[in-house]
Amino acid sequence: MVETIRLIEAWVMPPGSILLLLLFALFLTRWLRKFPLFLIWVATIALYLLSTPWLKFELAEQLETTPALIDIPVIDENEQAAIVILGGGRYTAAPEFGRDVVGRATLERIRYGSYLHKKSGFPILVAGGEPLNEGVPESQLMADSLWSDFAISGVLQEKRSINTWEHSRFVPPILKQHKISTMLLVTHASHMQRSLRVFKYSPEMEGITIVPAPTAFTVRSKMDRGLGLWRPSARALTSNVSFLHEWLGLLWYRIKYIT
DSSP states (O other): OHHHHHHHHHHHSTTHHHHHHHHHHHHHTTTOSHHHHHHHHHHHHHHHHHTSHHHHHHHHHHHOOSOOOOSOOOOOTTOOEEEEEEOOOEEEEETTTTEEEEOHHHHHHHHHHHHHHHHHOOOEEEEOOOTTOOSSOHHHHHHHHHHHHHOOOOOEEEOSOOSHHHHHHHHHHHHHHTTOOEEEEEEEHHHHHHHHHHHHHOGGGTTOEEEEEEEOOOOOOTTSSGGGGGSOOHHHHHHHHHHHHHHHHHHHHIIIIIO
């Protein structure tokens, strides 16, 4: 099921959708001239805009609406808090490690979660299962990384979830089991809007307060100014496709679960 969804998404999202548009335009050239040319121009302009830092910052501004967590919340002495880190993917069969390890996005979240842990002393819960039946839950890879890379042990794990919606269903029972009433939610700044929405709508979250703790914000470099905003780059294309994935996720969750 997960593989099928990812295959469909690959052709619905750029650059797959742009490639389909170009193929459709080429197919139409057997009978038409002007309309296929129009489609080719549309695909070319779309690909260019998707490759620009300008669009990256425009999309990021709409998605990254939750500010950074500056101060650790003060927790009542009769209550407990935890840092919940959502999985963001794995580096499968990493040749240099000889096994699966956490992917780049997950490592960025772990790094910030470990920072919050050392600053607050709150325990950590990591969430992530096996979307493609890889054998080892992503939560285990995250716990391994927290120990080997950041010397943090005793991490709680949620091992069943394969998407953000399932995070919001399977994490709260573990928190309640350990009498935790406040969670610092760690994920990418661009993913926080969707995460907050599904967690707040989850009936399992009753009695648990969410404190958003976004990380990996989109920031401007010296090159991302003036004409630099309009120079195409593979990095900007990757970021923009990721942002569009978030918009698609927000729309899908709104249609399927929330409305």
